[in-house]
Amino acid sequence: MMRNYPQLLNYGVAIGSTAIALLLSLWLEPLISRTIGAFFYIAIIVSTWYGGFRPGIVTVVLSTLAIDYFLIPPRYQPGINQPEDVLRLGLFLLVALIINLVTGNLQYSRQKIQQLNQQLSQENAEQLRMTLDDRKQAQETLQQQFEQQRLVMEMTQRIRRSLNLQDILQTTVDEVRQFLECDRVTIFQFYPGWGGTIVIESVAPEWMALLPLQIHDPCIGEENVEPFKQGLVTAKTDIYTAGISPCHVQFLESLQVRANLVVPISLGDELWGLMAAHQCAAPREWQSSEIALLRQLGAQVSIAIQQADLFKQLQIELTERKQAEIDLQQLNAELEQRVQERTAQLTETNDRLRKTVIEQQQTQLTLLEQAQMLELQAVITRNMGEGICLVRIDNAVIIYANPKFEQMFGYDSNELNGQHVSIVSGVTKSVTTEDVNQATLSAVLQNTEANYEVQNFKKDGTPFWCSVTTSVFRHPDYGDVLVAVHQDITERKGIQEALRESEEKFRQLAENIQAVFWMTDNQSQQVLYVSNAYQTIWQRNCEDLYHNYSNWLDAIHPEDRQRVETEVIEQLKPGQYDKKYRIIRPDGSIRWIRDRAFAIKNELGEVVRIAGIAEDITELEQVNLMKSEFIGIVSHELRTPLTAIRAALGLLQTGIYDKKPDKFKRMIEIAAIDSDRLVRLVNDILDLERLESDRAVLEKATCNAADLIQQAVAGVQAIANQQNITFKIHPSNAQVWAAADAIVQTLTNLLGNAIKFSPADSTITLSVQQQTDRVLFQIADQGRGIPADKLEAIFGRFQQVDASDSRTKGGTGLGLAICRSIIDRHGGQIWAESTLSVGSTFFFTLPLPPEEIT
8 A cells, every 4th residue: 555655646646736727727717718728737737747747647638628527618518519619628638748748758857867966976986996096087087078078068059059150160169279289270161172261260379370271182082082971080190100192291281280180070971071180380199089079079060060051941940949048058057056966975875876776666667657658649649630740860750640640741541651751841952851850950959849830742742831839759769759740721821921912012002102091090099000101291200100199180280270170070970081181391381181081890880990091282272273363364364355345346336436437447446456465365375375284395406696686676676666765785696505486485575575664765785695504685674663572473474563554555464474484494594673763674594505515
């Protein structure tokens, strides 16, 4: 009875911890309804850690039954009705088994540590019986071995802590040179043809540096390299007595080498390079421990290079790997601490020896329990819904695949057993079988669970996506074994890809339209998205709008802000709105915005989001305003002459002037004058419209400015003669790049205005002045002048200094507007300067011909 008491206690702990977990889950069910297995996981860890693998399995089974009976509907009845509940219970069972497996492994590791401590104690007991001299020699040897192992371990730690191959190798050669107290340590990488380069070097200051020397030894061929592929290590005490070829001796002399120790660096079956320690000053007898150290470091350098090559392939597992490295460092620290504690207890050797037999029996019992547990796990994995395979670490061969895994990859029963894992991992030109082997070995080194997504291939070559969970455990027959649990996620991947493409199309559309696309949350009033056009139109940062929704309202013109807030609330009730408002940019400019939005509702018909498009309609508003003003002005200007014509014809129609030929003739003259005025108005409007719409083609050529002035003066000379007005022209040979007819029209309009507003017997002065890159025209009169506030307005449509001028002086009010359009089309400028009662001067500039500019 007492012999079975510990086992009964273990199972009692399993049952008790399960009962406590059930009570806590039922008590706290309202708080943890989404995580039904939390307390049961703790119960599994406690029972497995306390009693071992089998009590842990009992806890897993009892927890599964308790969850099914007490926590999953229908409660207090065995069985599950909903697929979702089946999935939840299956996931719980899988996680529980993994926890049981990991905890069992940890317990096994603890026992192994105890066994190692016993062995260490036994060795220490043997050392106590050695003589003082032997002990001192052993201590020195142990210290040297410890330093060597420390150097190897530190390099191993660097490889695991860092992926910077350059730093790892540089630190390695520095420490090796310091440890060996040699003159130079190098790492040499082969190129095709067995030439190569020194990639890393540590050298004493007094000796020649080889980095980055390109080396091609004419004495080295395939027959010399082949032994290195087989693992050859060469130790030359003295190059002059080593029996090497004179050619090679001469080559080594050129590198200042007297003695060297060379080990190969291999990547699988390929020779990557060599690690060499050089003694330059004198011959040196290389110790076996030094050769062993350099061989070990060569293997570690190989691992470092392989790890760097696998970095891109294993990037998905980077986070898990870092955590694993931290755990491994902690475990190593704990191991070192325990070893130190056990070493300090050498006086207790006899007690430890007495415990050896008991611990060996416990180890045998543990191995027996693990074998039974493996058999139980095999039964479980055969019936799981996920694909599971076990892969040997040493050769990456599949030793077991459950039926679901075989079905998932399209293989028959047991067809995968004994096959290399690359048969399902998609070996390609870029991913070789050796890469798969190294990835498997790396997973063992991590000694932790990893989750990742990978694209696999079925037997017929069909690719599909899997979600994979991997972990490592110790198999009694095969040693370290990688367990990979696969779940087919091809459909989910397709949905994710379709969603990504849809989001990308939406993003490109939103980012490339000139209008602002925006979206807000109806509850929090937070901006969820605003396109980059916001920064162009509002001239404000998008990030500020994300952080503060009120920035949108703050930018609205104060006169429109209250109206917009009210309209948004009222118009969103039917689900959409369309409004116009003004905004004020940071530079003070005002822009017109048309904002249209619609509500996005959920399945209950509730508004959850609001999306809209805001576009800049400033130019459109300006065009509409100009069109309204233009229609008003044109209607007035057209109505005035038409009214006069209608009145004159109406009087003639009544017959009251039938017997008064002078009056009759005057009425005809009035109608004719107003008809001419109407024709001029229509022609000017058409000319101005063609110019501003770019429909008028201006064929530019090199023109003489004096010729253009002469043509314009000739056209108005008759009108000037009626008032005895003379022209004073300053001669010039300036050339301009212009459309001759258009410039003559401009000069004619300006001269006509000067004649209209100049008194009789006055003079109009015309001059041309060539400047650096343009020609300046000036037309000065001696008329009544123009007020300063009208100097710019007169170039607008239907603008005159005095409204009565259209009646007394004639004209349509479009002449100067046409002049400005013509000069603008030439890339020039036009303006006026005036002094009241003295006169006015009109200026405009034209470009020089291209040949004169160059």
